Amino acid sequence: MDERPLFLYFSVKQGIKDAGSMCAAATKAGRSGRKPQPAVPVFSLYGEGGAVAPEFIHVEDIRSRSERYRWEISEHRHHGLFQFLLLTQGAADVAFERERRRAQAPCAIAVPSGVAHAFRFTEGAEGYVLTIEETTLARAPAGLAHPAALIDAPALIDLAAAPDKAQRLAALFEQIAFEFHEGGAATGAVLQWLTSAALAIALRANEDLTRQTEGGARDVAAFHRFRALVETHLADHWPTPLYAQALGMSESRLNRTCRAAAGKSALEVVQDRLTLEARRRLIHVAGPVSSLAYELGFEDPAYFWRFFKRRTGMTPREFRRRHEGGEAA
Structure with missing residues (x-):
């Protein structure tokens, strides 16, 4: 597979495509007879419907949107978008899939694509919200660990014990916001590295916290080795036992490591990465x-169609048309 840096295809897309109204998926009652749960709305940016452009990036201060909604952002999801928040002043009650946690500034919050989340900020809270189209996160910059611990599972990173990292992140977000709103020539390239740097620093802080727990250091190192193998053998479609064998551990231990680091099994990590690479190529690679x-290693295109439809709810052709204006498949 080609080795491409994170944000290689990055460009600033400030507008929202007027591509239809807000999506909402109805939850049907199961055989248990329980009442259906209310559908969790799907937004591009909170309160805004429609699809976003490929390589979309958006940054805004927390106040500008939260104050409009009386500092409470109701439960919602973003499909195909990764969000990264930096809380520099105040506090917030945070819910990931209705599991509630308390965030106190300074802290960073990572919200992967598809995760239901909600925020109740204290009045006057300060900080930033960075929203990135998911396919731009397919690769990490050369020499940097893949930010999997941030994009594979929700993360709340307490920066109180790392004031140096908190200050660096605040400075980077200020520069990102300035470049987004006021930048000129080469804005895309500048945003590329500013955002990459912010994610790398947040990843370091997250790993420092993980290492403080028993076995955390081993889990982090093993997970990074696993992710490196996934990048190398993605198109080989290795089964989980083969990854475990290559890492010198049992399949059950590999799954425990992945659940500790990413909140999902090894197979789910591989399939998520394969889906992300398929999305990226459908958008950015002609053919x-x-x-x-x-x-991508599928012996028959029909297998790929079924895999992609099962993972995204769309056929590859439908996905490409939605994101690239109907290019022939």
Whole structure:
């Protein structure tokens, strides 16, 4: 597979495509007879419907949107978008899939695509919200660990014990916001590295916290080795036992490591990465879907179609048309 840096295809897309109203998926009652749960709305940015452009990035201060909603952001999801918040002043009650936690400044909050989340900020809270189109996170910059611990599972990173990192992140977010609103020539390249640096510093802080727990250091190191193998053998479709064998551990231990680091099994990590790479290539690489399927290691394009439809709810052709204006597949 080609080695491409994070944000290689990055460009600033400040507008929201007028591509339809807000999506909402109804939750049906199961066989247990329980009442259906209210549908969790899906937004591009909170309160705004429609699809976002490929390589979309948006940054805003917490106050500008939260104050409009009386400092309470109701439960919602973002499909295909990763959000990274920096809380510099105040506090917030945070809910990930209805599991509630308390965030106190200074802290960083990572919200992966598809995760239901809600915030209740204290009045006057300060900070930033960075929203990034998911396919731009497919690769890490050369020499940096993949930010998997941030984009694979929700994370609340307490920066109180790392004031140096809190200050650096605040400075980076100020520069990101300035460049987003006032930048000129080469804005995309500048934003690329500012955002990469912010994610790298947050990742370090998150790993420092993880290492403080028993076995945390081993889990972090093993998970990074696993992610490196996934990058190398993504198109080989290795089964989980083969990854475990290559890492010198049992399959059950590998799954425990992945759940500790990312909140999901090893197979889910691999399939999420394969889906993300398929999304990225459908958007950014011209050519027939059948060729893309073979490049991703599928023996038959039909297998790829079924895999992609099961993972995204759309066929590859539907996904490409939605994001690239109907390019032939």
